[in-house]
Amino acid sequence: MRLEGSRIVGQPGEPVPALLNPPRLADRDAAVIRFDNVSKTYPKQTRPALRDVSFEIEKGEFVFLVGSSGSGKSTFLKLILREERASQGAVHVLGKDLARLSNWKVPQLRRQLGNVFQDFRLLPNKTVSENVAFALEVIGKPRATIRKVVPEVLDLVGLGGKEDRMPGELSGGEQQRVAIARAFVNRPMLLIADEPTGNLDPQTSVGIMKLLDRINRTGTTVVMATHDQQIVDQMRKRVIELEKGRLVRDQSRGVYGYQH
Amino acid sequence: MRAQFVLSEISVGLRRNLTMTFAVIVSVALSLALAGGSLLVREQVNTMKDYWYDKVQVSIFLCNKDDQDTVKTCQKGAATDQQKKEIEADLKKLPVVDQIYFETSEQAYKRYKEQFKDSLIAGIVKPDQLQDSFRVKLKNPTKYKVVASAFQGRPGVMAVQDQRALLENLFNLLNGMNRVAYVLMGLMLVVALLLIVNTVRVSAFSRRRETGIMRLVGASGYYIQMPFIMEAAIAGLTGAGLACGLLVSGKYFLVDKWLSKKVLLINFIGWDQVVTVLPLVLVVGVLMPAIAAFFTLRKYLKV
Ligand SMILES: Nc1ncnc2c1ncn2[C@@H]1O[C@H](COP(=O)(O)OP(=O)(O)OP(=O)(O)O)[C@@H](O)[C@H]1O
Numbered sequence: 048m049r050l051e052g053s054r055i056v057g058q059p060g061e062p063v064p065a066l067l068n069p070p071r072l073a074d075r076d077a078a079v080i081r082f083d084n085v086s087k088t089y090p091k092q093t094r095p096a097l098r099d100v101s102f103e104i105e106k107g108e109f110v111f112l113v114g115s116s117g118s119g120k121s122t123f124l125k126l127i128l129r130e131e132r133a134s135q136g137a138v139h140v141l142g143k144d145l146a147r148l149s150n151w152k153v154p155q156l157r158r159q160l161g162n163v164f165q166d167f168r169l170l171p172n173k174t175v176s177e178n179v180a181f182a183l184e185v186i187g188k189p190r191a192t193i194r195k196v197v198p199e200v201l202d203l204v205g206l207g208g209k210e211d212r213m214p215g216e217l218s219g220g221e222q223q224r225v226a227i228a229r230a231f232v233n234r235p236m237l238l239i240a241d242e243p244t245g246n247l248d249p250q251t252s253v254g255i256m257k258l259l260d261r262i263n264r265t266g267t268t269v270v271m272a273t274h275d276q277q278i279v280d281q282m283r284k285r286v287i288e289l290e291k292g293r294l295v296r297d298q299s300r301g302v303y304g305y306q307h
Numbered sequence: 308m309r310a311q312f313v314l315s316e317i318s319v320g321l322r323r324n325l326t327m328t329f330a331v332i333v334s335v336a337l338s339l340a341l342a343g344g345s346l347l348v349r350e351q352v353n354t355m356k357d358y359w360y361d362k363v364q365v366s367i368f369l370c371n372k373d374d375q376d377t378v379k380t381c382q383k384g385a386a387t388d389q390q391k392k393e394i395e396a397d398l399k400k401l402p403v404v405d406q407i408y409f410e411t412s413e414q415a416y417k418r419y420k421e422q423f424k425d426s427l428i429a430g431i432v433k434p435d436q437l438q439d440s441f442r443v444k445l446k447n448p449t450k451y452k453v454v455a456s457a458f459q460g461r462p463g464v465m466a467v468q469d470q471r472a473l474l475e476n477l478f479n480l481l482n483g484m485n486r487v488a489y490v491l492m493g494l495m496l497v498v499a500l501l502l503i504v505n506t507v508r509v510s511a512f513s514r515r516r517e518t519g520i521m522r523l524v525g526a527s528g529y530y531i532q533m534p535f536i537m538e539a540a541i542a543g544l545t546g547a548g549l550a551c552g553l554l555v556s557g558k559y560f561l562v563d564k565w566l567s568k569k570v571l572l573i574n575f576i577g578w579d580q581v582v583t584v585l586p587l588v589l590v591v592g593v594l595m596p597a598i599a600a601f602f603t604l605r606k607y608l609k610v
């Protein structure tokens with residue numbers, strides 16, 4: 048049994064000091080994400096992308112997911128989004144067992160999750176506010192709501208005054224802010240970001256991280272995969288490290304890696 | 308679902324692949340026009356069969372006074388009552404004969420008028436131009452020759468006619484045409500389906516960015532697929548509308564304006580039969596592309 052930060056990584060069955068052992072039931076209810084011995088092997092692959100991964104993420108946490116290329120970070124996030132299904136083990140997101148969630152209920156789940164990607168994924172032929180509004184239009188939100196919340200969220204991400212620009216007329220950092228606005232406009236419980244600063248310079252990345260931190264402080268759980276050592280070291284949040292699909296470290300207030 | 312959003316998506320999609328949409332419309336129109344045409348030809352054959360088939364198989368037309376100069380066996384003028392009685396007696400003796408009807412020229416005229424009441428020739432024929440006739444139903448229709456050899460050339464008999472054989476030729480021709488139409492329709496249908504599948508595929512590919520985002524923000528599968536399916540259905544409906552136009556103008560120009568004037572002895576299908584086929588064409592025209600699109604999307608558009 049080791050103590051890393053304030054988090055415990057230990058063997059099952061090993062005695063745990065009473066004070067550090069939170070009530071199990073409450074723990075389950077608070078978990079936004081819970082993986083129980085999850086493995087994922089892609090079709091026609093012999094090597095699993097994830098092996099026997101177990102952990103919990105609670106409401107309001109900010110978690111970095113680190114690991115070298117191919118270690119399974121994106122796979123991990125895709126399992127949460129139910130873009131992929133676990134080969135073994137159980138994935139619970141927002142209290143739902145994704146293996147037992149029928150296909151037609153998946154959209155309902157995704158409406159409670161926000162997504163941000165390295166490549167922004169904006170629609171090039173729509174303006175900034177149209178891009179954000181699109182996310183609400185396609186889930187059938189009333190137009191009055193859309194007119195109200197889109198400017199609000201654009202202000203929040205610091206894009207006030209640039210509503211009518213096209214994505215092509217924005218810097219990379221600004222484009223990522225649009226993507227974050229789109230992800231957050233529906234006030235999701237959980238924001239998932241796959242290398243959101245991967246295409247940005249360090250200065251711009253810091254701005255994006257401040258924004259994600261602000262979103263986190265509104266109560267939204269944030270899970271972010273990243274290669275950015277500097278950011279992880281500066282923010283001092285919980286770090287989950289994958290190596291060849293195994294969870295090798297789970298540390299609160301962690302750094303990017305011991306070896307670096 | 309926001310109608311305005313869907314409509315704008317559809318119109319963008321349709322304009323984006325204008326050539327493909329055009330090809331879909333034309334192929335759907337042709338295949339459905341052929342399908343509707345075949346149905347109508349079958350209807351035509353049935354109309355004629357219903358009327359003719361079981362009624363008579365062999366007609367023995369008796370001389371009337373107009374035949375005196377033109378037909379050799381009628382040199383003595385109209386058939387006498389004596390001749391009629393003899394013929395009827397002889398017919399009854401023949402073992403192949405099942406039933407005999409006697410039709411006077413008056414009755415023939417009535418039937419004729421009834422049958423062609425919509426057509427111009429109804430007024431041309433007068434009762435005394437038509438012959439009295441024996442209509443003979445045979446136990447075995449192929450034994451027509453027995454009757455023919457017994458009565459052909461007999462004084463007072465103008466002609467012996469196997470109407471079934473006459474009709475059979477016509478029906479065979481129509482059925483043959485129908486078979487050709489079916490094959491063509493099958494081919495056109497395959498072409499139409501391939502074009503629809505390809506159009507939907509291209510459309511889904513060109514909008515994969517949008518659909519990818521829609522999926523991630525939690526749009527329902529229904530919402531994501533609807534614009535593509537509606538696109539296909541609208542193209543199909545346009546094609547079906549064209550097919551209906553072709554059928555209606557076919558009935559008007561080909562049948563009413565031309566055939567019914569050239570071919571006098573057939574009663575052609577009426578507008579009511581054409582009108583019942585049109586909704587069928589429209590429904591198939593909408594459903595076929597919509598269903599094809601639905602299955603294409605299951606393959607090419609992850610939801
Ligand atoms: N769709 C797929 N089909 C088959 N194998 C896949 C698929 N996606 C990922 N993999 C494999 O699974 C493993 C983990 O991939 P993953 O994308 O999760 O890594 P990652 O940690 O996100 O890498 P990176 O930091 O480069 O983004 C890799 O070996 C990869 O080749």
Ligand SMILES: [Mg+2]
Pocket residue numbers: 120121122241
């Ligand atoms: Mg990745």
